[in-house]
Amino acid sequence: MDLFGIQNVGEFYSHHYLDELLENDLKGLYSKWDEDQQTPDKRLNALATSYFKAKRQALRASRDEARYRYSHAFHVDLLEALGYVYHFDVRYLLEGETLPVLGTAERDGEEYVWIVETLFIDEDQSPLEQQVLSEQYPSQDEPVEWDFPDDTWDGLITEIFRRDDPPRWVILLAGRLIFLCDRTKWGRGQYLLFDLDEVYGRRETKTLKAVAALLSKDALAPDDGIPLHDTLDENSHKHAYGVSKDLKYGVRQAVELLANEYVYYRSEVAKKSIYQDEDLARKLTNESLTYLYRLLFLFYAEARGGELSIVPMKSDAYRTGYSLEML
Numbered sequence: 001m002d003l004f005g006i007q008n009v010g011e012f013y014s015h016h017y018l019d020e021l022l023e024n025d026l027k028g029l030y031s032k033w034d035e036d037q038q039t040p041d042k043r044l045n046a047l048a049t050s051y052f053k054a055k056r057q058a059l060r061a062s063r064d065e066a067r068y069r070y071s072h073a074f075h076v077d078l079l080e081a082l083g084y085v086y087h088f089d090v091r092y093l094l095e096g097e098t099l100p101v102l103g104t105a106e107r108d109g110e111e112y113v114w115i116v117e118t119l120f121i122d123e124d125q126s127p128l129e130q131q132v133l134s135e136q137y138p139s140q141d142e143p144v145e146w147d148f149p150d151d152t153w154d155g156l157i158t159e160i161f162r163r164d165d166p167p168r169w170v171i172l173l174a175g176r177l178i179f180l181c182d183r184t185k186w187g188r189g190q191y192l193l194f195d196l197d198e199v200y201g202r203r204e205t206k207t208l209k210a211v212a213a214l215l216s217k218d219a220l221a222p223d224d225g226i227p228l229h230d231t232l233d234e235n236s237h238k239h240a241y242g243v244s245k246d247l248k249y250g251v252r253q254a255v256e257l258l259a260n261e262y263v264y265y266r267s268e269v270a271k272k273s274i275y276q277d278e279d280l281a282r283k284l285t286n287e288s289l290t291y292l293y294r295l296l297f298l299f300y301a302e303a304r305g306g307e308l309s310i311v312p313m314k315s316d317a318y319r320t321g322y323s324l325e326m327l
Contacts, residue, residue, distance in 0.1 A: 009191050012191055014236050029219060041212035043081035048200045055176065059120055064119065084217050088101075090137065093162075097148065098149075099156065100116070101114050104167070107227075117173040120175030123176075128157075153174075170183075170186075176195060179192075180192040255285065255288045259284045259285065295324070
């Protein structure tokens with residue numbers, strides 16, 4: 001399955017699991033949805049026109065107040081499409097600051113999911129660097145002095161998870177982007193990031209269904225049964241263990257290939273003695289391992305070059321001249 005518009009930041013799930021196995025593990029939820037005419041994926045798909053209209057209006061607005069109004073209206077439609085109930089309220093952080101929330105979902109009588117929001121912002125900005133605005137707080141019949149938090153959303157999500165009774169999940173709706181944050185992984189810089197420009201620009205059925213499945217209340221906080229993400233996480237770990245086991249044998253085979261090539265060159269091409277050097281085997285093993293891990297590092301850096309900016313994969317000069325593919 002091509003997951004255009006879904007970024008697996010920090011390897012929230014193993015990359016291979018998402019690419020090769022996720023679709024099969026979502027089929028159970030899909031089968032339940034088939035019994036309903038108005039499923040989250042269909043409701044999500046129906047918001048495409050509203051999304052682009054809200055984005056256009058928000059980014060044209062010169063003031064944050066107007067930009068927030070357009071953003072908020074779309075966010076309400078979005079969370080309801082995913083199966084949540086819109087209930088504008090505030091929650092308190094450890095230091096007493098008040099945080100506006102669009103809604104929550106419970107499991108076993110405890111708040112399990114919080115849904116929060118920020119604005120549509122320009123593409124060169126990060127939603128995680130934005131702060132809460134005064135316009136985001138619910139209006140009251142009597143004036144209320146809210147204790148605004150000074151931190152950005154990056155820090156605020158951390159503060160949410162530091163509460164005495166933290167939710168398991170935080171969904172940050174940020175116009176074009178949606179952040180799905182798990183309390184157990186956020187501290188390691190791992191989360192799922194959904195880009196609605198990509199999702200709605202392509203409007204591929206499989207991608208829309210996957211986005212809806214991963215973000216829906218049915219997956220994160222179902223009324224009964226095990227949450228889907230717990231199953232996905234377990235399967236991802238099992239698969240990672242299997243890959244690690246295979247990798248061990250792959251490394252050994254790679255070392256043998258490298259070392260045997262050296263032995264062949266030294267004896268057959270260079271015509272030099274090789275078997276009288278008693279330390280050669282140890283040296284050859286160490287140098288082959290060093291060479292192999294350098295290659296693995298470069299493969300990893302290039303595979304995630306666009307995300308991590310370690311190597312200039314967008315540069316034609318690098319890709320056609322210096323990259324491993326060219327070598």
